Amino acid sequence: MINNIKKLIKNKEAQKQFIKYLLIGGSTAVFELMLYAFFRKVIRFDLTLSNVTAVAIATLLNFILNKGVAFKGSSNFFHSLILYIILFCLNTIFSTYAIALMVQYGVLDILAKLITMALITIWNFILYRKVIFK
Structure with missing residues (x-):
């Protein structure tokens, strides 16, 4: 595992992927927080429904962006x-x-x-x- 991490650190393509991965993760985390606040404060869902809905939507978006942008698998x-x-x-x-x-x-x-x-x-x-x- 340590050798894999060392190889990834030296790999320029992996470095670019990691930056994209972090940007996607950070932006979907902010999006999740905004959705949560919207569901709680505007639509007035209860806490659990607001959280589960926000997590589900943000997780799906994170998957789509990582598959299509960061990892292009x-x-x-x-x-x-x-x-x-x-x-x-x-x-x-x-x-x-x-x-x-x-x-x-x-x-x-x-x-x-x-x-x-x-x-x-x-x-x-x-x-x-x-x-x-x-």
């Missing part, structure tokens, strides 16, 4: 989508438990969230590049 759309959803679910489970564990050991929850987000960002990029959008 020729992979089967539905195959990639299934793998993407599985990874999304695993990341959600991991982050939920990792944050809870770190908080239990005295780490501030926001710091624990940032640590898990950083880890997920790194391995998602590798998995998107090597598996999901290949």
Whole structure:
């Protein structure tokens, strides 16, 4: 895994992909937050419905943009989508438990969230590049 990361760091194409990946992730995160606020404040959905709807829409947009812009894979759309959803679910489970564990050991929850987000960002990029959008 460390060797793969070192190769990716030196690879110019991978560097460009990573920048696109980060821009897409950042913009869809902002979009998700805006959707959440819209559903909560304008449409007056309850908290859970607002969050689930915003996450679902932003996740779909993130998938489409990553497939079409950052990774431009020729992979089967539905195959990639299934793998993407599985990874999304695993990341959600991991982050939920990792944050809870770190908080239990005295780490501030926001710091624990940032640590898990950083880890997920790194391995998602590798998995998107090597598996999901290949």
